[in-house]
Amino acid sequence: MEETIDKEKKYTGSCAGRCGKLDVYDWLADLPKSFNTTDLVEVQFKNTRKGYYKNSNGLRLMKGDVVAVEASPGHDIGTVTLTGELVLLQMKKNRISPESYEFKRVYRKAKPVDIEKWEEARAQEHETMLESRKIAMDLDLNMKIGDVEYQGDGTKAIFYYIADERVDFRKLIKVLAERFRVRIEMRQIGARQEAGRIGGIGPCGRELCCSSWMSSFVSVTTQSARYQEISLNPQKLAGQCGKLKCCLNYELDAYLDAQSDFPDTAIPLETNENTFFHFKTDIFKRAMWYSTEKDVPVNLVQLSVERVKEVIEINKQNKRVDALEDMSVPVDKEAPDYHNVIEQESLTRFDEKKNRRNKRFKPRKNRQRPHNTNRNSKSRNDKN
Numbered sequence: 001m002e003e004t005i006d007k008e009k010k011y012t013g014s015c016a017g018r019c020g021k022l023d024v025y026d027w028l029a030d031l032p033k034s035f036n037t038t039d040l041v042e043v044q045f046k047n048t049r050k051g052y053y054k055n056s057n058g059l060r061l062m063k064g065d066v067v068a069v070e071a072s073p074g075h076d077i078g079t080v081t082l083t084g085e086l087v088l089l090q091m092k093k094n095r096i097s098p099e100s101y102e103f104k105r106v107y108r109k110a111k112p113v114d115i116e117k118w119e120e121a122r123a124q125e126h127e128t129m130l131e132s133r134k135i136a137m138d139l140d141l142n143m144k145i146g147d148v149e150y151q152g153d154g155t156k157a158i159f160y161y162i163a164d165e166r167v168d169f170r171k172l173i174k175v176l177a178e179r180f181r182v183r184i185e186m187r188q189i190g191a192r193q194e195a196g197r198i199g200g201i202g203p204c205g206r207e208l209c210c211s212s213w214m215s216s217f218v219s220v221t222t223q224s225a226r227y228q229e230i231s232l233n234p235q236k237l238a239g240q241c242g243k244l245k246c247c248l249n250y251e252l253d254a255y256l257d258a259q260s261d262f263p264d265t266a267i268p269l270e271t272n273e274n275t276f277f278h279f280k281t282d283i284f285k286r287a288m289w290y291s292t293e294k295d296v297p298v299n300l301v302q303l304s305v306e307r308v309k310e311v312i313e314i315n316k317q318n319k320r321v322d323a324l325e326d327m328s329v330p331v332d333k334e335a336p337d338y339h340n341v342i343e344q345e346s347l348t349r350f351d352e353k354k355n356r357r358n359k360r361f362k363p364r365k366n367r368q369r370p371h372n373t374n375r376n377s378k379s380r381n382d383k384n
Helices: 002-012 032-036 085-093 112-123 125-138 170-180 191-198 222-227 252-258 305-316 373-383
Strands: 040-044 050-054 066-070 075-083 104-109 144-150 156-162 183-188 275-282 287-291 301-304
Touching: 040 066, 040 085, 050 066, 075 085, 075 112, 112 125, 125 144, 125 170, 144 191, 156 170, 156 191, 170 183, 222 252, 287 305, 301 305
Parallel strands: 050 104, 156 183
Antiparallel strands: 040 050, 040 075, 066 075, 066 104, 144 156, 275 287, 287 301
């Protein structure tokens, strides 16, 4: 019994096959009083699904224990991921009030019989998903069933689907219930949740954030790319889910703080000779480029933010400045001198052309060895 449970601990300790996504470090685990603070435990299931249950039987539960919990109907099998006082803090983080939340109970630690039923139910999930996709396609439903999760006792199945529009799946539920003889629950997920469930490698070379650590998703708009002066290229801004990349919001606050005092880029700069329009901005260098054409870099001038503000204030007084070039920020045209601090060879050595003779494929010529007169004369003198 203990060997079977230990085996299931190793298998269910990760989230959808990847460890650490929803894992919470219990930094109070070594304190003996932390177990007696509350009888609430956090239990994790498949597909990042978590729930909070009440340990009404007073079981000695530890992180990683496989337990049978109350479900509607029957019971479900999950893994304990958190116990003690941190459960209350986690509920506060998720905005769940312990006074108004209806807690279900933890029945017992999972027995070998419970785990066998659970394994039989989980073995049917992949075939059920493929067959349900065919049924939805025959009913002409504009939806995609991404995954199926069976309850621990096998009496209920949750179908996760993706749909761009509202779908009437009442007929689908009837067909699925008749086919699989279980209670059906349809649960809609977004494209980002689907990408997090499948996983993959991003353009940065690391595992997708949605599959490694992200549990809540914030809406991403093209305005985030505009604030960061990023080219609006759909192929580069879209992630593997087809939506805008979540990492566009990571540095957005830093950019907003840095350009809080920047002037409006829609205001042109008037001079006695030309009218200059904004072309591009380097936020952290606090430099702005202006051109005499709106979309083409013609007579490009680099100005500091303070100089741009000064010119705008002069233009508001119906005055024009003489020129912008004299007050522009100097540009270093010389290439910076880099020092070889690691003592490695230059990469330009591959660009040098060397005349190397390929002796492998050239036939050897039968040449006679030149007659060495000095050598022969020396040998003759020795004989004499």
